Amino acid sequence: MHPLPEPASLPSLLLSSGGWRPEWGRTQAGGMSQPSGMGPPWNQERSPEGRLPTEPGGRWSTVRGVLIAGLLFSVLLGFSVLLVYVFRSCGPSPCRTPACWDLLARYLASGNTSVAPCTDFFSFACGKAKGTDYSFQALAKENTDRLRKILETPDSWHLGSGEEKAFQFYKSCMDTGAIEAAGAAPLKHVIEELGGWRISGNWTSLDFNRTLSLLMSQYGYFPFFRAYLQPRPTPPYTPIIQIVREYLAYLYQLGTLLGGDPTKVQEHAFLSISITSQLFHFVKPLEQRRAQGKLFHMVTIDQLQEMAPAIDWLSCLQATFTPMSLSPSQLLMVHDLEYLKNMSQLVEEQLSKHRDFLQSHMILGLVRTLSPALDSKFQEAHRSLIQKLGELTERPAMPARPRWMKCVEETGAFFEPTLAALFVREAFSPSTRSAAMELFTAIKDALLSRLRRIPWMDEKTRKEAQNRVTQLQVKMGAPEWVLEPSLARQEYKDIQLGPNYLQSFLSCVRSLRARIVQSFLPSFLYHRWQVSPWGVNAYYSISDHVVVFPAGLLQPPFFHPGYPRAVNFGAAGSIMAHELLHIFHQLLLPRGCPACDTRALQGALLCLKRHYAAIPLPSGTSFNESQTFLENAADVGGLAIALQAYSKRLLWHRGETVLPNLDLSPQQLFFRSYAQAMCREPDTQEPHDPHSPPTLRVHGPLSNTPAFARHFHCPRGALMNPSSRCQLW
Template sequence: MLKDICLSGFYSTSPWARVGHRPPSSSSSNHTGSRRVSAMNGTRTPQQPCEEDPREAAKNRRCLRGKSLLLCALMLSTVLGFALLLAYTILHQGLEPCDTKECLMLLARLLEVRNATIDPCEDFYGYACGNWEANHLRTGTMESSNVFDVLLEENQLILKRLLEVPQLRVGSSAKEKAIRFYHSCMDTQQIEAEGAQPLKELINQIDHPEFEMPPESDYNEKGNYPEVVRVYFSYLMKLGTLLGGPQNVTSTFISFALSFISNLQKEVTPLQERRERGMLFYHTTIRELQEKAPAIDWLSCLQAAFHPVQLNISQPIAVHDMDYLKGMSRMIGKWQKGRVLQIYMILCLVGNLSPALDSRFQDARRELYEKLHGKTGESGLVQAHRWRKCLSDTSTFFEPVLGEMIVQEIFPQETKDLAEKMFSVVRDALNSRLHQVEWMDEQTRQEAKDKVSKLQVEIGYPDRTLQTPEIDREFQDLEIHDNTFLLNVVACLKAVRENFSLRLLHPHLQDNWKVYPWSVHSYYSLRRHAVVFPAGMFRSPFFHAEFPSAVNFGAMGVIMAHELLHAFHDYVVPESCPRCNRDALVWGTDCMVEQYERYSLQGLRINGTFTLLENAADTGGLAIAYQAYKNWLKKHKQERNLPGSGLSHHQLFYISFANGMCGHQSRERLQAFLHNDPHSPPPLRVRGPLSNSQDFARHFHCSSTAPMNPAFKCHIW
């Protein structure tokens, strides 16, 4: 064939071809013709040169070049196709399934709460969380009302286990004192045996108690304040009897004390009124306070309260309600001759310390709250397991100690490092997102980027949590006894006050955290321009080093992005950003307000204006976290599957986000939530942001008419 001739000439192995010689010229014409015929019949004759016929040789060279180019193109397309197949396999099929214990437990939890019979494009919350209530709600309590409550309880059970270790020796470390305090609280047999005796020994050591009786203004609208007074009188009588007072004498003094309390409360300026007047704090000096409220020796009082801080009469101070202090001073002047003030303070002290006394005092307090608020009321007291109360008390007084214990148990350095890396990816995604915010002008955009770069992040625990020697020094003067819980409480109260005073003198000692390290709530601190994510959050189902990154970014990454956006709340209010495109910003805010006000749960409507800032952070946080996840995939080019879930990586991202919102609220609880909480209820924290996400609709193949894929989507960030 001609092909064979041409190729044989191009790749010839003839000695002539190698050395550049011409072939012999002694061949006859007949011989030459026979060779040509052989070639045309497809027989390879390496000795036959293509150059013998110039026209055919040119044609053969063109054929050769075409075939060579075709072969190269074929080889290149094969290599390119293989590379694309490999990339698709890595990005979409994963290197290997995640079959670790943590992933298998995560899968079991996901399948347990998911209701696969619900179309995710119709109701994604119902799809992701439809079976959560049946598997988690507990009869008679609200302790497990959502995923965060479940995780908090898991963290508390870990602390319970760590505190209940046997006391092998009496040590002086802060950890050993915390364990002894917890054990003294759990020793109910000893507490019952002591009764009221420890309290009687403390009657002369009265702190500054708060009101126990609710103010008349709380009940005037209901017209039942006289009944409240009778209930409270019965409660105080019971306390007086438990302390051993004669009933007739006790009744007389309690009547006077109630009258004093009622009149004193009338001097209180309601918080809302002070807020409207811009008088949350009144700046003054001790000298001026002494002149306006002379019934109390304020310098001596404040020196005792803030010891060892040195104070003088010219010391600047801030008080919450100057009108109340002036009214209180007038009342003390009227009542100081009798024993009413003493009885009042004793009764308040007993009420405050009753949780540390025997069951008779606690039962009396519980009965009071049940009568005032009802067993299911918002302020009602639920009789919890004893260990919960003791853990709460121990946390109050030994927070840094318990913080160190829980961090060492659940938050290894590997987890902290991974969490910090993920936060950096999320922060970078926010910076990129700022370029897409249409209502920002360039100067505001640069200011926002500077704000992001200066933001502090604290993940896991305060800096000093693992500094055991420093914590031991903080508690070195505290004495904890094995069998006297009330005295231990009083000793701890004194230590707390002294430590508070020391922190006033040495601000660098302050941790400035509003939550415990084992808490499950993050927050943004406006004062410190910092975001805080406690160690207690970095556990299943929100985060784990063994999880696919889709889970970590979908659950914890969205929370991180949400908190980051809280740093820009002041930009969202049009009047606070004069250079911004006001029309574009108002369009975004109005769109989101109207979107959420179209929603309802259990027949209750959402206040879109009240929840606007949180809704904006939810929608923006989801978009930023998803972009961060895509950036992570682009860099690492690998991801693990969650076998048996039936979900792609992108779908796993979104269902992990929704799983963090699973929970249940009764209608009564929901009504209170809508009135007091600036967040939308969890089902709408899923529905709202996902309805605004085109990426979500694409990955779950939602039609243009699906409820979760509305035509108009609202964005502020």
């Protein structure tokens, strides 16, 4: 257990009640020195005409004393007023811009100031927040609303440009009247292209692998497994194909909506569910595969062909990942190899006995996948399925989403480069980007400084860590290439919109898959972003050694150029530092840093584990410490680095502001802003979320920070001022 050293305290310029007060102000307030050679005016030589008569009994002496006292009082009063003005002008002034008033309203609406901050700071900052009104999810919704406004108020565009196609697609998606009028006809046309099925009495038996290849390449549907591109998890990080199973579910209504005979529909649906059930039983739980050290296998296409011969792997994968050139020696990363072997055996059995049932199984799965692009009857059937599955798993039903939200998401997925340029133009100006880069530079400098003082690092590891930070690339806002105006007119030449929404949707699916594959080719020179520019998730890419902060994250209430610096450093700055620390997460794993002081490192990690375990959680809340410890370490270190960067900024820059009427000092506002970014209902923890519950994400790092207890005057032993703390970063 290592006590965390107190951050360098600010000079005595700061007073808790009056703001900044320079030391020279105190000495000047104690008295005024007289300019040399100038005495009081009543002692200067006067002409006889200027002298006043002296009355007997010292009357003139008394008058003179009164005049002198009055003069001194006036001088001192005036100088005192001047000092007050100087002191106030040097201290933090309230920010009264529209952005600050809006932020103040958010803070007042979410916080519960009746709770003592030293006892429960999460409730102090987030006690009134309900749902996702004041969290990352709320910001994501605001960004989606902004995209909707962009799509519903289009500017002028070039004919045939990407912008025109994006707006046309969104309009087609929102035209529910045309979709309802088309009914099931567009989907029946798709089924005919696949050879039909026996449910409707019109079926041409095509080659199984040809049908599978069409489903994967032309419709983006994988009935037995999913294949996608991803960089290798270890150097040299070249792209490889990953394969995992996909769970299928069906509804009897789908076949009848397509005009199938009810008896045949029931029979085919039952056997399809039977196939799905058998596939499900082939899957080994993730925990079991992890314990056996079999999370994935590296095999070539030739080797997989021998182990799972029912699938023509080379032809199916080549069709899916064109224009990549695949060969039998192409490496694949296979998740759950035993599943693929058993799946292949099941397919062979069905092909020999029930080829028509296998065809129906694949088409039913495709129909379910395409149901969001179909009329309301198909969508209602899909919603009913989701509701029943929720009842079986005792999960609360998801509320129905408005049509515009679905259409915005689909337009964003298919036309991301175009919408990225439009979003950045409206929400992330060059001045905002410049301010964000300035903040990031301050955070990175603080990290470099902190690396010099980490006790468990040996000198070689320390220098390597500093080099890693220095060589890091940062991407801010949106990918560089999507902001080039010429590309907006050249994109999406392969997309053909019409004659109905389903055909437009499928054309967009094919175009998107082709662009994804293209981004993995050597000719693509840019980092492949894993989030949309309007997204709210920052990340660090190990393969490209790049940290990404999308424009959607660097928005109010987390960041604004006009905010007090305390807000930007506390919210966005902590997030930036958190992501930077992921560069070193391998060092924290067992045997991740053989040359380091293992005893000191393990002691710090154990201290942090005990620190989090000692913090009480709301009733019914739980978390997996082994699953969250890397994120906990990044939370604690991110806050410490952001605070160090902010303290340095306070020392070297004047003009700090605070939020009006909030009665928080700059440092208190820093901590409040950090907590505000974590506001969420305490019991909204996803099962596989690598982060701790929101109460721990607030109380864990803040209670490990001595400056928090000092600035909020927390008594020793309070929740937010424990008797011991940990030093990891």
